Amino acid sequence: MPEQGDDRVIVRFADRYLTDGDDLTTRHSFSYGAHYDPANVGFGPILAINTERLAPGAGYGTHRHSDVEIVTWVVEGALRHADSAGGGGVIRPGTAQRLSAGTGVEHTEVNESTESPLEFVQMMLASTHDAAPEYEQVEVADEAGRLLETVTVRAGARLYVTRLEPGDVVTVPSAPRSLVHVTRGVVRLDDTVLLAGDEARLGSVGPYDLSAVSGSASVGGEALVWQLET
Structure with a gap:
């Protein structure tokens, strides 16, 4: 169960909702998919924080989003992505990706490797962007202590x-x-x-x-x- 204090809630990895499939597992911080708890639907604009673990070659086929910010951070491995707005490529550790779905976008996400597992964190937020989809990718400096x-x-x-x-x-x-x-x-x-x-x-x-x-x-x-x- 979450550990609560004055203006502070600690949620441990093992207490996050679990979706367990043949080739992937996901730990959800908030209500998502089959997991619904009216007391845990988000935190401010944050709607989802999902820790995804995909087997070699596994992934998500084409699916649609709208009205959300989708932010991705790879922990281990390489994530290949493509979207209907023309974005695509491979994300590795040290790269932050943001897709503003806007009026609607379809995308796919798969493990680039057929030999090694993939772990990434994908976060979704209620977006203020209401135009065509928008994409950004940033290489974060490899610096400690900042x-x-x-x-x-x-x-x-x-x-x-x-x-x-x-x-x-x-x-x-x-x-x-x-x-x-x-x-x-x-x-x-x-x-x-x-x-x-x-x-x-x-x-x-x-x-x-x-x-x-x-x-x-x-x-x-x-x-x-x-x-x-x-």
């Missing part, structure tokens, strides 16, 4: 990535709401330890620190950080 900007999201939200080596501390500025989703390793949020797939949803907070675990159990980590305007 809060790094990624794609421009049309949803009253900003997405950052932070990579932390042992001893690193990154201060996240205040925001009306903030969400931290750990993608690799171990990240400490103030005094709370978050493992890969864990998530912290924060209400109106002042600046807070993200750090790597140090000492005898030194280990680094990586996290996606959403700063929300509402």
Whole structure:
């Protein structure tokens, strides 16, 4: 069950909804598909955070979206994508992709490799973009100990990535709401330890620190950080 505190909810990887198929598994942070909980339909404009694990060669055939921002971050492997707006290519770790579906777009997503598994995080937000579909891809610098900007999201939200080596501390500025989703390793949020797939949803907070675990159990980590305007 989620761990709750003052303006803070911690959701552990094992407590996220699970969709388990022959060639793919998904952990959902919010109500999605067959999983519906009226108390957990989103966080601000964020409607979905799905951790997808695809077997070699597996993927999703053509499907349609509209009125959402679709933001993708590859953790391991390579994701081949194509959409009806003309976007396409292969996304690997270190690249953030944003597809503003707008009035409607169809796309496909498959594991580029026929030998290795793929893991990626796909996030969907209620979009303010109501025109033709729009696409953006950003290579995020391979730097540790910083809060790094990624794609421009049309949803009253900003997405950052932070990579932390042992001893690193990154201060996240205040925001009306903030969400931290750990993608690799171990990240400490103030005094709370978050493992890969864990998530912290924060209400109106002042600046807070993200750090790597140090000492005898030194280990680094990586996290996606959403700063929300509402």
